[in-house]
Amino acid sequence: MSFSEHPFSEHPQCDEFVGFIEELADAARVVLSKRLNDSRFETKDDASPVTEFDRGVEQTLRSMIRDRYPEHGIIGEEFPPENPDAEFVWIMDPIDGTKSFVVGIPVFTxxxxxxxxxxxxxxxxxxxxxxxxxxxxxxRTTTQNGVPVHTSGRTTLDGATVSWSNPEVVLEEQRAGRDVLNSRTAWRVFGAAAYGVGRLASGALDIAVESGTVGAYDICSFVPIIEGAGGVVTDGFGGPVTIATQLTCVAAATRELHEEAIRVLNG
Known part of the structure; x- marks a missing residue:
């Protein structure tokens, strides 16, 4: 794992923040569990859909953060950032996989x-x-529903499984590499988005790629999850993921597999 010399788990407020992020996730789950088959949506400038649920969840989470930690920053997909230069910044995508949400395919997160x-x-x-x-x-070790999980441990592309979030939109400079990566791996799943990253952390998949359609709110949550499960995650060119990261992300079960995937994708 690529934790710092002094991991955040040693911070005096770590457990407090962990409890609060779970409160935020609980609140989002309540809203989304009441979906009631409402598929009304609008289309944003980038041609992606947005629903009243995207906005409603984000508004709820922003309000909770402002009430508890007014000095913290907030970055979300649906509304302008608030205090983004603060020491602590909460970053969120209220519904990752809105298209799946709209049509009732249960891989949105x-x-x-x-x-x-x-x-x-x-x-x-x-x-x-x-x-x-x-x-x-x-x-700390990553958990799924409170149970520790670990990546598959695969170290080579041979036999690897890949999750592509959106194969329709890939950066121009990575399209040739996408085809090579697909040809050198065993098989792929498409459209799983962040759910596929979760399954990677749990050892069911080996590589997850997002290219061309992502913002920091789509990928920041992946970093402690994948690293805490023994994997590696960077932007699509091998750089660190931060709140400034845009456009592309690659996660893999091991450092060796990640290095090979990055090399092929950008070859």
Whole structure:
């Protein structure tokens, strides 16, 4: 794991923040569990859909954060950032996988991370429809529904399984590498988005790639989750994931597999 010399688990407020991020995820789950087959949506400028649930969940979480930690920053997908240069910044995607949510395919999730000095230190992937929750904390082992999990440990592309969040949109400079990566791995799943990253942490998949359509709110939660399960996650070029990361992300079960995936994707 690539934890710092002094992992965030040693911070005096760590357990307090872990408890609060779970409160946030619980609140989001309540809203999304009451979906009632309401598929009304609007289309944003980037052609992706947004529903009243996206906005409603984010408004709820922002209000909870402001009430508890008014000095903290907030970055979300649906509304402008608040105090983004603060020491602590909460970053969220209220519904990752809105298209799946709209049509009732149960792989949508809520993503929440706490960043300190722009680096993710606590992260949650919460799946309201399946009642699955992955929790990662810098310096601790990742859990799924309270049970410790670990990546598969695979070290080579041969036999590896890959989750592509959105194969329709890939950065121009990574399209050739996408095809090579697909040809050198065993098989792929498409459209699982952050749920696929959770399954990677639990050892069911080996690589997860997002390219061309992501913001920091889509990927910051992955860092403590994947690292705490024994894997590696960076942007799609091998750089660190921070609140400034955009466009692309690669997670893998091991450092060796990650290095090979990055090399092939950008070859």
């Amino acid at each position: 809520t993503l929440i991370a706490l960043c300190r000095h722009s680096r993710p230190v606590i992260g949650i992937i919460d799946a309201a429809s399946t009642q699955d929750r992955w929790l990662g904390v810098d310096g």
